[in-house]
Amino acid sequence: MQRSTTRWLVAGALAAIGALTLSACGSGFSSGSSGSPSGGLTSSNKALTVLIGSSGDAETKAVNSAVADWATSSGTKATVNVASDLNQQLAQGFSSGKPADVFYLSTDALAGYASNGSLLAYGDQLSNKSDFYPSLVKSFTYNGKFYCAPKDFSTLALEINTDMWAAAGLTDADIPTTWDQLATVAKKLTTAGHVGLGIGGEYARIGAFMTEAGGNLMNADSTKATANSQANITALDYAKKLLNDGSLKYAKDLGAGWGGEAFGKGLAAMTIEGNWITGGMQADYPNIKYKIVELPAGPAGKGTLQFTNCWGIAADSPNQAAALKLVEKLTSAGDQLAFSKAFGPMPSIQSAASEWKKANPALVPFLSAADYAKGVPTAKGAADVVTDFNSKIESLATGDPKTILDATQTNLAALLK
Amino acid sequence: MSTTTRQAPALRLRKKSGIRRGEAASGWLFTAPMLILLGLFLVVPVLMALWVSFSDWSGRGSPFAGNVNFIGLKNYSALLSGGGLAEQDFGTALKNNAWYVVLVVPLQTALSLLLAVLVNRQILKGRGFFRTAFYFPSVTSSVAITVLWLFLFNSTGAVNKLLSYIGITGPNWFNDPGGIFHFGAANGPGFLTANTALGVSWWDWLGGPSVAMFAFVLLAIFTTSGTFMLLFIAALQNLGGDVTEAAMMDGANGWQRFWRVTLPQLRPTLFTVLTLGLIGCWQVFDQIYTGTKGAPGKTTLTPAYLSYQAAFNNQEWGQGAAIAFLLFIIIVVFTLLQRWILAERKVSKRRMRLYDIPPSAGSGPSSGASGQTAAAIALTAPLQRKDRP
Known part of the structure; x- marks a missing residue:
């Protein structure tokens, strides 16, 4: 009897310890000091932390120096941390109630964090708000609120290996401006050694055809699923035809990880990639001569996809006012042009466009595409649907475009319920 | 004198006195660091996760905050009968992992046993x-x-190069979503493709x-058979030589000795290894x-990775x-x-008859010994002891 009492006592003590631990956790989690969405920003003299997912040393260095400049001029301390897994580290920060103040945020992740209140919707308070490209602002608008300032962006264009182009007897006059012309030159450029067009077999490349046909997976605000529209079917039919002709191949079928690798290794005479390809070509395949042109127009005119990230500010940040100032500085023309020089992306503000074009004459087609580029779906859970869609268009050559798009339509529509 | 003798047993019953006083307390004290550590880093998180799986926690702030609601089995039903992408993904992950288990577990056990016997x-x-x-x-x-595997199984990697020497065009391993038992067929018969379980067709x-998953199967067999080989070696070295010797005396060949004598004695180890x-x-x-993140075509998606993806990338913490x-x-x-399946069972009557002394074998003690073989005695002795307490 006594023995069991002791046991109960011990069990009770353990439970008490457990409860204490839990409550300690609870206090650590700080149940959301709601970041006053009505416009009032928190302000304190606390140092800022900036969390970035860096593509390499060049990017880290550039962001570090820009933030350090701001810290000295503003008097608020700020440190930059490079995340090894940005999504995971962001999630940990938000759940613990102590997130980084300013961070990179992808279009995929916006809806998830905006819907659970982790993000400060500060877009309308930016002094340079009207300078951003409207389509980028749309990508970071969720439930009618402009959440965060686009950091920079990239678009897709057509890269052509000029040596292979000349070897096939093609001249500048043959540069494709329509789908038919693209099919023709792709066929001419296909030889035993390389394929005419080699691209990544995923929505983020094939989707460009959809926009050229006038479609996309969702509408511009990501409030309506438009996956199985006739335009998208036309686009996939076109891609399927090229695949079955043998003039288009996916990078993985060429033994390359992405389009740029297939292009650099000389396995494809043309590829569709964004402006990040220039850095890769310079570093890994400096001997390949190539030129960049805008993607050919489809049945509905010109089209391409754009990709962008923004500078998120946490709703739980104790110093939102300073964070906003920092973001304004990081998206200014001076800083964005410096970033562009260091690691390649295009400035997200229109006022920096002419200077950027002057500095990068060969890359002008990328920036020209900003006028008609469309964003990728940003609805919560859309990234999963896109992954699913990607897995299906891997077998587009033998699949039925309508069936693939119908399944995607069902999945996208389910997100909006 | 008599009082002390009467008190002695009573004292022994009372635990809190004498030389053993406080033993339980110090026992708890010594185990406390481990209990607290396990509790803090294992029990508490597990219980929290259990709560999250029944809640609509969105990943912000504490899961125990006031704005987090209990939503019953909603997260589970979305995965098991939702009909949406979540169910499809979960079904796909289960399918992938089930095949992985079916191939890896027997093969790695067999290989590690073989290696252990060899060395x-x-x-x-x-x-x-x-x-x-x-x-x-x-x-x-x-x-x-x-990472090494990704290089070896590249479409132009070492493995395909080796295969090409014997005239085989190797697949594009980590990029090939085709199921290995589909043998390249793109579409199956209607009754298989029309019916689905967990959002995944029977076909x-x-x-x-997939070929990609199969590369991971090879990877798992390659990496884990060494560990299990160690377990088997330890078990093999624990086996007494007498039973094997006795079997040898009975004229059992090497093959029989392995299957009938050695392997049954390895049963506990076999259970450990399989588990x-x-x-x-x-x-x-x-x-x-690190390798594929579920690609190609979600054929390397596994429940563990899907759980991570649902929570950290999609903010679906409850589902994760x-x-x-x-x-x-x-x-x-x-x-x-x-x-x-692996439980020790009584030897069946039919089996037992093999070891019984044939009644027609005469009455002399020497003939009895010849009827009941030495190995049978050695093997059944422990069993009989157990059967007859």
Whole structure:
């Protein structure tokens, strides 16, 4: 009897310890000091932390120096941390109630964090708000609120290996401006050694055809699923035809990880990639001569996809006012042009466009595409649907475009319920 | 005098006095650090995750905050009968992982047993070298091995180069979503493709692992058989030589000795190896995370990786936790099932007759010994002891 009492006592003590631990956790989690969405920003003299997912040393260095400049001029301390897994580290920060103040945020992740209140919707308070490209602002608008300032962006264009182009007897006059012309030159450029067009077999490349046909997976605000529209079917039919002709191949079928690798290794005479390809070509395949042109127009005119990230500010940040100032500085023309020089992306503000074009004459087609580029779906859970869609268009050559798009339509529509 | 003798037993009953006083307290004290650590880093998080799996926690702030609601089995039903993408993904992950388990567990057990028997032979020279060599893949980090695998199984990598020497055009391993039992067929018969379970068609369930997953199967066999070989070696060295010797006296050949004498004695180790293998295989994560992240065509998606993806990338924390607990249930069920299959049972009457003394064998003690073989005596002796207390 006594023995069991002791046991109960011990069990009770353990439970008490457990409860204490839990409550300690609870206090650590700080149940959301709601970041006053009505416009009032928190302000304190606390140092800022900036969390970035860096593509390499060049990017880290550039962001570090820009933030350090701001810290000295503003008097608020700020440190930059490079995340090894940005999504995971962001999630940990938000759940613990102590997130980084300013961070990179992808279009995929916006809806998830905006819907659970982790993000400060500060877009309308930016002094340079009207300078951003409207389509980028749309990508970071969720439930009618402009959440965060686009950091920079990239678009897709057509890269052509000029040596292979000349070897096939093609001249500048043959540069494709329509789908038919693209099919023709792709066929001419296909030889035993390389394929005419080699691209990544995923929505983020094939989707460009959809926009050229006038479609996309969702509408511009990501409030309506438009996956199985006739335009998208036309686009996939076109891609399927090229695949079955043998003039288009996916990078993985060429033994390359992405389009740029297939292009650099000389396995494809043309590829569709964004402006990040220039850095890769310079570093890994400096001997390949190539030129960049805008993607050919489809049945509905010109089209391409754009990709962008923004500078998120946490709703739980104790110093939102300073964070906003920092973001304004990081998206200014001076800083964005410096970033562009260091690691390649295009400035997200229109006022920096002419200077950027002057500095990068060969890359002008990328920036020209900003006028008609469309964003990728940003609805919560859309990234999963896109992954699913990607897995299906891997077998587009033998699949039925309508069936693939119908399944995607069902999945996208389910997100909006 | 008489009082003290009367008190003595009473004293012994009261625990709090005498030399053993406070033993329980110090026992708890000594185990306290481990209990607190396990509680803090294992029990508490598990209970929290269990709560999250029944809640609509969105990943911001504490899961115990006031704005988090209990939503019952909603997360579980979305995975098991939702009809949406979540169910499809979960079904696909289960299918992938089930095939992974079906291939990896038997193969790695067989291979590790084979290796253990080989390097355990007295006659083998340089046994230490071989043991180290076979064990080496197990001590290397799984990330490093996965990266190595990505290179080896590249479409233009070493493996395909080797295959090309014998006239085989190797597949594009980590980029090939085709099921290995589909044999390249794109579409199956209607009755298989029309019916689905967990959002995945029967045709896909039966298709086996994709070529990409198969590369991971090879990876798992390569890396884990060394560890299990060690377990088997330890078990083999614990076996007394007398039983084997007795079997040898009876004229059992090497093959028979292995299957009828050695293997039955390894049953506890076999259980350990199969259980560890089963658990490890159902939890496969790091290879997927570093290697393919579920690609190509979601054919290397596993429940463990899906759970991570749902929580950290999609902010579906409830679903992520629910997947983890479904996985837990699966593992427990399979382990129990396997325990039941491998349980020690009474030798059946039919079997027992083999060892019985044939009644017609005369009455002399010498003829009895010849009827009941030496090995049978050695083997059944412990069994009989157990049967007759």
